[in-house]
Structures are given as C-alpha cells and as structure tokens.
Amino acid sequence: MPADPGTTGVDLDAAVTFGPALAALNAARSVTILCHVQPDADTIGSGLALALVLHRRGIPVWVSFAEPAELPATMRTLPGVRHLVRPVDVPAEVDLLITVDCGSVGRLGALADRLAGARTTLVLDHHRSNTRFGAINVVDASAESTTSLVAGLLDAWQVAIDAEVAHCLYAGLVTDTGSFRWVRPGTHQLAERLLATGIDGAEITRSLMDTHPFDWLPMLSRVLGTARLESAVHGGVGLAYVFVRRGDVAGVRSEEVESVIDIVRTTAEAGVAAVFKESRTIDDRWTVSLRSRDSGPGVRDGVDVSEVATALGGGGHRYAAGYTTHGRLEDVVSALLTVLG
C-alpha cells in the first residue's frame, strides 16, 4: 500500500524533489550503487536498502565500495549484503549509477572511474559540502542521514518498507544521529515507523555502536594519553585533539578507531575536537576527523567544521567533517590550527 507522505516522518527540505530520480530508477535496466570509502552504516544501509528494492523488481544490481577490501564486521549482518561485490566485479558500463552518502567524487576512491560508464548518474546525499557531481542530484543537508533520504525516495516511489529494508534504513539513522542525540522534528517518527516493521532496534544499535573487542580498551588508553587542549583556538572556542598512531591500532578494527572522536568531542573546554589518524600503510598520510558543537562554555555560534574540512581538501557536515592530508605530524596540526584561526 502506498505510504501517505503525511505520516512517514520524513520531513524533507522543500527544495528536494524526487521526480528525476524516480524517472531514472523506473527506466534503469541495470543499477550500480557505490558507497563511500571507509564505509559506515549510513552509506552501506542506504546502498543495501536500495539494492533489496531493485532486486525484488528484477533489476540486476551491484553494490560496492573501493576500500578497504572487507566490509567492517559490525555491518555484516545487514540484510542484502549478498548484493555487495568486490570493486573488480563492478561492471564498467551500467544503465544507472547511484552514489549514496558521498559528498564528492573523491569519496568513491578507485571506483570513481565507473561514473563515465554509466548512462546516467544519481547522487543521493545529505552532506552540506556535496559538490553535485551527478547528472541527477538529490541532496538534502537537513536530512539526519542518507537512509532518511532513501526512506523519502521509497515513499515517493510508493515502495513499501518491509523489515529487511527497515533494518538497513535504521542502521544509518541510528548511527548518523549518534543514537538519536542529533535529531530534528520527524526523526523519531521515522524511527517509530521502521521499528513497527518488527526489527530489533536495540540489537541493531548494540551491534553497530555499543560493542567493542577487548583490545579497544588498551588502544583507548594509548590514544587518549596523547590528548592536547588548545584553549585559544578560534577566539577562545578551543580545540581538543588526539593522535592515533599506526602502532596504536595494530589488530584493532576501523570501528574502534572511528569511536575515538566520540570521546574527544565531549571535552567541555573545547568547541572543536579533532582526531589525527595515521595511515596504516602510507607514510605521512593522515586522516583527520573533526567535530564541533554550537553551545557550551566559551562556545557561541559554533564552528562550521564542514568549511574547515573543505578548506583542507575534505568535506562533511556542519558539526561533523573530515579530510585526508600528507605531511609531518607537526605540520598537519599547524595547518589545522591556521585554518581554525
């Protein structure tokens, strides 16, 4: 039964329209869905939800991401993982290529070359810094997750959301909202609607966000021991940051490394938090995660870290962003301090 748009809980930006996207989906005889490198549950959940729907309609569909080689373990129980293929198995030519949760071409990594072999391309995303690199762009920076946007797309397409699709959508919703910390009107309504399909929200959240192997604890001890506070940054807003060295993360999953920023960002004396992560394989390559908040001691209007990350070659959201850079650690830190001012 078609969903009533008035009861979905999906409250989209008025400027977002699904017409061209639906026309492309209805016309497609084959579809590739690309998730971003170092995938999270929002990009994978969005990709697999769409793949489940397309597969049921008899459309050949491939879902992939360029790196790393393996899907993070926490996401392997998501429905639809059978549609995931290795990058080498993504066809060179396809009717429709969809990117999910990717703010720029760079987020596709080595799979960016597949854009050229697609008859048309559709960008589905909620990053403020999105560069609109598709032929069709459905970008809603006010959406709390790309899976929320996919829910709105499925409603507009009049496709019912069953438990398998709901599981995928909920995975992105719960992780991108930080377990429903960063919400807006409609977020809980969408969550309720997904939970009403019978999915186990508590178990999905526990496995995605609240379970770490024991090695997480000594890793945290080493990494948090590097913490520094720069109180004068950005007119007194302050920056708290830590370093994750290659030697700190041997045998630790990417999920554990990505959890560090959620601890650093709770620092009361800093409106901005950063984690400098050393590449496991390439010397002097650093991936930097940034977070900010708009209230708190000494924090007035908050810092738009999307702008900061974009200035340093990355992108993201107003309060959560990141970039990759090269150089000696002290130079990488001072580059960030310079941009923050």
Ligand code: MN
């Ligand atoms: Mn997202």
